Amino acid sequence: MLEVKNLEVSYGQLKVLWGINFTVKKDEIVTIIGPNGAGKTTTLKTIIGLLKEDKGEIYIKGEKVNNLPVHERVKKKIALVPEGCEIFPYLTVQENLDLGAYLSDARKRYKENLESVFKLFPRLKERRNQLAGTLSGGERQMLAIGRALMSAPEIVMFDEPTLGLAPNLAVEVLKTIKGLNETGYTILLVEQNVKMALKISHRGYVIENGRLILSGEADELMRNKHVKEAYLGL
Amino acid sequence: MNLFIQAVITGVLVGGIYALVTLGLTLIFGVMDIGNAAQAAFAILAAYIVYWLSSLYHVDPFIGMILATGLLFVMGFYLYKYIVYKTSGLMAFALLYFLSIFLESTMVFVWGNTYRGIKVPYLSGSLQIYGYYIPLDRFIGFLMVSAVLAIIAYVLKYTYFGKAIRATMQNPYAAALMGINVDRIYQVTFGIGIALSGIAGVILGTIYSFYPSLQGVWIGLMFAIVVFGGMGSLSGTLIGSIIIGIISSLVATYVSSVWAPLVAYVILVLTLWIKPSGIKGRKI
Numbered sequence: 001m002l003e004v005k006n007l008e009v010s011y012g013q014l015k016v017l018w019g020i021n022f023t024v025k026k027d028e029i030v031t032i033i034g035p036n037g038a039g040k041t042t043t044l045k046t047i048i049g050l051l052k053e054d055k056g057e058i059y060i061k062g063e064k065v066n067n068l069p070v071h072e073r074v075k076k077k078i079a080l081v082p083e084g085c086e087i088f089p090y091l092t093v094q095e096n097l098d099l100g101a102y103l104s105d106a107r108k109r110y111k112e113n114l115e116s117v118f119k120l121f122p123r124l125k126e127r128r129n130q131l132a133g134t135l136s137g138g139e140r141q142m143l144a145i146g147r148a149l150m151s152a153p154e155i156v157m158f159d160e161p162t163l164g165l166a167p168n169l170a171v172e173v174l175k176t177i178k179g180l181n182e183t184g185y186t187i188l189l190v191e192q193n194v195k196m197a198l199k200i201s202h203r204g205y206v207i208e209n210g211r212l213i214l215s216g217e218a219d220e221l222m223r224n225k226h227v228k229e230a231y232l233g234l
Numbered sequence: 235m236n237l238f239i240q241a242v243i244t245g246v247l248v249g250g251i252y253a254l255v256t257l258g259l260t261l262i263f264g265v266m267d268i269g270n271a272a273q274a275a276f277a278i279l280a281a282y283i284v285y286w287l288s289s290l291y292h293v294d295p296f297i298g299m300i301l302a303t304g305l306l307f308v309m310g311f312y313l314y315k316y317i318v319y320k321t322s323g324l325m326a327f328a329l330l331y332f333l334s335i336f337l338e339s340t341m342v343f344v345w346g347n348t349y350r351g352i353k354v355p356y357l358s359g360s361l362q363i364y365g366y367y368i369p370l371d372r373f374i375g376f377l378m379v380s381a382v383l384a385i386i387a388y389v390l391k392y393t394y395f396g397k398a399i400r401a402t403m404q405n406p407y408a409a410a411l412m413g414i415n416v417d418r419i420y421q422v423t424f425g426i427g428i429a430l431s432g433i434a435g436v437i438l439g440t441i442y443s444f445y446p447s448l449q450g451v452w453i454g455l456m457f458a459i460v461v462f463g464g465m466g467s468l469s470g471t472l473i474g475s476i477i478i479g480i481i482s483s484l485v486a487t488y489v490s491s492v493w494a495p496l497v498a499y500v501i502l503v504l505t506l507w508i509k510p511s512g513i514k515g516r517k518i
Binding site: 048049050069070071074075079080082086087088089090091095098099100102103106107147151 | 394397398400401404405407408409410411412413414415416
């Protein structure tokens with residue numbers, strides 16, 4: 001579904017990614033873990049087109065998308081739930097969800113998608129006429145996820161979806177993501193919460209200093225000595 | 235008392251036109267954070283185009299207004315697409331300021347710096363309601379302003395396109411993630427903003443006489459209204475315009491029309507002093 005080959009990205013003079021390779025297959029949950037500043041968010045932003053790569057190739061469903069702008073890549077049925085949610089604070093919850101279905105393909109399935117989002121997050125239905133800026137942190141995350149689902153994506157990328165949430169809410173969010181995977185979404189997840197993330201994932205990649213240093217099945221990674229010491233505190 | 239009510243009526247009518255001429259400025263400022271210093275020059279340009287069409291080719295001023303508005307939209311669209319998008323902040327302001335002077339000079343060159351007016355024979359005279367006079371041209375102008383404002387409000391509130399504009403205004407990155415072509419939104423908004431000032435320019439041209447350097451007077455007033463109403467707030471612009479219209483009209487009636495143009499600037503200074511965020515603290 002998603003393939004990244006030899007990806008190199010810089011911010012000005014500073015190189016952040018030094019040739020990253022990975023794939024996400026259909027129906028998988030794949031997690032990218034790594035310390036702050038390793039290049040995880042950069043990877044997701046480059047895949048969706050918010051950042052431009054220096055080198056390397058990005059394939060979405062087998063199609064090379066390097067030269068497409070963000071709004072064209074989204075049409076390939078890939079969605080990003082960005083770090084910090086990035087909801088539209090002065091629009092209502094309903095309007096935020098409407099914008100998720102901005103593209104014509106998504107508009108055709110507006111009603112059923114809205115229904116399933118409200119079923120997944122009844123709280124959003126209760127607050128549909130409220131300005132999104134008045135929501136709590138957990139509700140904002142629900143809205144960001146709901147908004148992404150409104151676009152009827154096949155691949156959903158999550159950037160630190162549990163950031164700043166209380167532990168019980170973080171568990172809820174990761175359970176929701178696992179649930180989404182079970183209903184047919186392919187998922188690429190970036191998480192600080194390594195243990196919980198690996199528990200729900202099929203495979204994982206470890207990025208450090210802009211380089212891929214480890215990859216494997218999720219349970220394999222959990223038993224890895226380096227992962228244990230650096231990320232699981234064991 | 236009669237005099238007072240008459241002054242308020244006049245103030246509301248004039249304020250409505252202030253609102254329309256400023257609305258495009260507010261929209262462009264709100265969505266792109268660009269202070270379009272050429273906004274008033276485009277308004278005067280539209281008035282000249284209609285004056286020229288009607289006096290030379292006998293085109294009805296309202297047909298002329300539609301043509302001029304369309305032309306200004308196209309100019310705004312391509313102006314943004316090929317020039318303005320490369321700049322931002324002060325550089326954009328300087329560039330557009332240069333454009334305003336360039337347009338002014340061009341208009342002086344083509345039409346001369348003399349007073350002109352768009353004649354609409356069927357709009358002369360006044361309505362008389364309960365003994366108060368309402369000049370027909372201003373009344374029709376006000377109705378058109380209200381209709382345009384209602385359409386803009388409806389589009390922004392209820393259509394996908396309007397929601398996309400508001401989303402882009404609040405968070406262009408997230409808007410792109412929704413599949414919105416943010417560059418296109420900027421181009422179209424710039425075109426609409428310029429076109430709106432064109433409509434206002436033509437309506438003004440049917441009521442008052444105009445000349446190329448009038449744009450310098452207008453742009454000052456418009457920026458004062460934008461600050462008073464709250465930077466980028468459309469409803470703030472409407473309320474601010476009407477308030478400034480009424481106060482100016484009262485000053486003209488009770489003090490002297492010589493002092494009326496000062497009202498907007500006194501309000502500007504008071505706004506910056508007491509509540510710098512304006513009537514409405516936030517965008518749209």
